[in-house]
Amino acid sequence: MPFAPCLGVKDTAVSKAFYEKLGFIVDSRTATESDDIHMVLFDGAFCGMLYRHSQLESWLPSLKDKPVGFTGMFYLEVENFQHMLDTVAAVTDIVREPSADHTGTREFYFADPDGYLIGINDAASRRDSELVGGFATES
Known part of the structure; x- marks a missing residue:
């Protein structure tokens, strides 16, 4: 696991x-x-x-x-980034709008009802990012 x-x-x-x-x-x-x-x-x-x-x-x-709740965040990688963004935006507030991190991976963040922060990462941009071949595993 x-x-x-x-x-x-x-x-x-x-x-x-x-x-x-x-x-x-x-x-x-x-x-x-x-x-x-x-x-x-x-x-x-x-x-x-x-x-x-x-x-x-x-x-x-x-x-x-x-x-x-806590100080920190959890990440979830998704294949259909735009669909997930649209789904989350229809349910709750986006606390950090979509952007690319320093490796080129697209991400956005939202909070759940208890204050946990969830970062959504775009699988396709991660595969094209500087992370692939480094410490990240290929999915």
């Missing part, structure tokens, strides 16, 4: 609905009332989890009293 986030969220139903509007699949088959965790997939591949924060604090006591 690749490095994958488990996001502690205030309300899993709100987060699930938000991500589903963006085209993610949220698989709730493993969720129970006492273990409210949901698997998140994009383009059929696992990319993270949503977990009710109050239960996450019980499961990992070191998270007790930590705020929901």
Whole structure:
């Protein structure tokens, strides 16, 4: 499994609905009332989890009293960058408009209902960027 986030969220139903509007699949088959965790997939591949924060604090006591959200961001690479941009813009605010980073990879950013920042990277521009052949793997 690749490095994958488990996001502690205030309300899993709100987060699930938000991500589903963006085209993610949220698989709730493993969720129970006492273990409210949901698997998140994009383009059929696992990319993270949503977990009710109050239960996450019980499961990992070191998270007790930590705020929901964080300083940092998560990235998701997509094949159809414009479609994802249009989808996200129809659901929520873009917090950083599309631009190319220093390698030539196009990206934009949005926040989810709990304040987590998601960066969307354009797969095609990444393949054409300075990253290919460096530390990035070819998809």
